Amino acid sequence: MTAAQATASTVTEPRAIVEVEGVSKVYPGGTEALNHISLDFPEGQLTTLLGPSGCGKTTLLKIIAGLIPATAGQVQVDGKVVTGPGPERAFVFQDFALMPWASVLRNVAFGLELRGVARSEREAVAEKYIEQVGLKGFEKAYPHELSGGMRQRVGLARALTVNAKVLLMDEPFSAVDEQTRRKFQEDLLELVARERKTFIFVTHSIEEAVYVSDRIVLLSRRPSRVSQIVEPNIPRHDDPEDIRRDPVYLDTVEEIWQGLKKYLDEGV
Amino acid sequence: MMLGKIRVPMFFSLFLWAALWEIVGQSGASFIIPPLSVIFTRIAEIVPTASFAEALWITGKAFLLGNLIAIVAGVPLGVIMGRSVIADRIFLPWVNLFLSAPLTALVPVIMVIFGLGETTIVMTVVLFAVWIIVLDARAGVRNISPSLVEMARVFGANPWQAFGKIYIYAALPEILSGIRLGMIRAVKGVVIGQLLVSIIGFGRLFELYSSRFLMEHFWALLFVLFAFAFTLNEVLAWLERKVDYYAAARH
Numbered sequence: 469m470t471a472a473q474a475t476a477s478t479v480t481e482p483r484a485i486v487e488v489e490g491v492s493k494v495y496p497g498g499t500e501a502l503n504h505i506s507l508d509f510p511e512g513q514l515t516t517l518l519g520p521s522g523c524g525k526t527t528l529l530k531i532i533a534g535l536i537p538a539t540a541g542q543v544q545v546d547g548k549v550v551t552g553p554g555p556e557r558a559f560v561f562q563d564f565a566l567m568p569w570a571s572v573l574r575n576v577a578f579g580l581e582l583r584g585v586a587r588s589e590r591e592a593v594a595e596k597y598i599e600q601v602g603l604k605g606f607e608k609a610y611p612h613e614l615s616g617g618m619r620q621r622v623g624l625a626r627a628l629t630v631n632a633k634v635l636l637m638d639e640p641f642s643a644v645d646e647q648t649r650r651k652f653q654e655d656l657l658e659l660v661a662r663e664r665k666t667f668i669f670v671t672h673s674i675e676e677a678v679y680v681s682d683r684i685v686l687l688s689r690r691p692s693r694v695s696q697i698v699e700p701n702i703p704r705h706d707d708p709e710d711i712r713r714d715p716v717y718l719d720t721v722e723e724i725w726q727g728l729k730k731y732l733d734e735g736v
Numbered sequence: 737m738m739l740g741k742i743r744v745p746m747f748f749s750l751f752l753w754a755a756l757w758e759i760v761g762q763s764g765a766s767f768i769i770p771p772l773s774v775i776f777t778r779i780a781e782i783v784p785t786a787s788f789a790e791a792l793w794i795t796g797k798a799f800l801l802g803n804l805i806a807i808v809a810g811v812p813l814g815v816i817m818g819r820s821v822i823a824d825r826i827f828l829p830w831v832n833l834f835l836s837a838p839l840t841a842l843v844p845v846i847m848v849i850f851g852l853g854e855t856t857i858v859m860t861v862v863l864f865a866v867w868i869i870v871l872d873a874r875a876g877v878r879n880i881s882p883s884l885v886e887m888a889r890v891f892g893a894n895p896w897q898a899f900g901k902i903y904i905y906a907a908l909p910e911i912l913s914g915i916r917l918g919m920i921r922a923v924k925g926v927v928i929g930q931l932l933v934s935i936i937g938f939g940r941l942f943e944l945y946s947s948r949f950l951m952e953h954f955w956a957l958l959f960v961l962f963a964f965a966f967t968l969n970e971v972l973a974w975l976e977r978k979v980d981y982y983a984a985a986r987h
Contacts, residue, residue: 535886553890565887569905569979579891582901630891 484508490541503691514667516677519687558632573607579630597625617648654708778956794937802861814873835867857929864925865918872914876907916972
């Protein structure tokens with residue numbers, strides 16, 4: 469690629485920081501979860517993987533995370549082929565995956581603890597992110613003393629603390645009650661705008677996907693393929709409540725629902 | 737329990753049995769059953785003696801050392817078995833075999849290998865305690881939520897860090913109950929070992945008392961050992977309850 473081309477491409481479109489090339493996954497026992505998926509994830513955007521339940525979206529996310537190996541194909545993050553987990557990726561778990569024996573502060577600082585960062589230094593970083601996710605004052609609390617929503621904020625703060633370029637989120641709000649989830653979604657938009665990181669988000673909720681995403685990748689039923697890519701062009705600078713009333717938001721939800729409905733019909 | 741309108745505490749039945757024992761003892765029905773009051777006087781008499789102190793010291797040392805070895809060897813082995821299918825296949829049949837085997841029959845073998853000394857007692861304690869510790873640690877590790885294991889990997893934990901910072905703590909409730917059950921078995925181990933070797937510790941005292949038909953002394957010693965095992969169990973169960981909250985939070 470020449471310098472001129474490189475400049476041209478950055479102007480028109482952000483570069484792809486995560487590239488999925490021909491990834492297939494067959495589980496032992498013959499279950500085919502993913503069938504030759506190729507996808508690019510542009511830097512600094514929030515891309516959602518959306519599809520019917522059991523379609524392999526979490527499998528794809530975990531392959532990107534390096535937690536499970538792909539049967540065929542490869543994933544590149546920041547130009548490097550993924551062979552396992554790496555410091556440029558962080559993960560937010562559906563069931564939070566907090567250490568119940570450790571305080572909020574230690575949980576949030578855990579990624580840095582594993583990297584051997586000195587205690588005072590890593591706790592200072594952790595405190596900053598605990599405040600950012602709105603948990604100031606809970607540093608000394610233990611996970612069982614927190615609500616589900618607060619626990620996931622701890623999970624989020626932990627992922628932010630390691631300063632990874634790519635944040636992988638596996639249905640992070642599905643174990644959180646509805647009111648908390650809405651607040652979470654609003655906070656996530658703010659976070660995406662502020663942190664300038666790349667987010668890959670898995671959900672089965674169409675509304676949630678349209679609300680938070682720059683790009684939505686629709687996956688088909690197992691074995692999954694990319695069936696459609698939707699880029700909801702919703703103005704995000706307004707009041708977060710306005711988004712849910714925006715005609716573009718409502719139309720996009722409807723469009724995706726029509727796209728996904730055919731898989732339901734096939735399944736019934 | 738309610739008797740008429742009066743609430744009777746559970747331990748009240750103990751007094752009933754103690755009274756019955758006293759009556760049978762006082763009646764002189766059998767020299768094997770001396771009166772309970774006399775047994776307690778003997779306890780007060782025996783406990784301060786030098787030979788008791790020496791027996792307690794030797795027994796306590798063997799007990800603690802044996803448990804220490806069983807824990808240090810058993811917990812890591814259990815954790816490895818819980819994490820690795822290969823290790824599990826290799827060791828599990830043996831662990832299960834020894835868990836249910838009549839280990840007393842093996843003590844003479846240990847005696848042949850280690851001689852008639854304290855080492856034999858320590859090894860007997862290890863033999864009795866280690867298997868349940870291995871099995872419980874293994875069960876604990878297998879119960880760790882998969883996402884906690886994935887979390888450790890995603891944030892870059894090497895195997896040592898995963899072991900020392902996640903697996904041990906996540907499996908701690910099961911590991912502790914394994915250690916508690918192991919210690920109960922270790923009490924059996926230390927007593928059986930000493931009885932069979934019968935020249936050191938409480939085994940020597942038991943041998944001494946029973947060969948001279950000193951039943952009061954014999955019972956007194958037995959009571960002390962029972963009380964010790966019971967207290968130990970209660971203390972460990974209390975410790976276990978203290979970490980229970982996160983066993984529940986884990987799932």
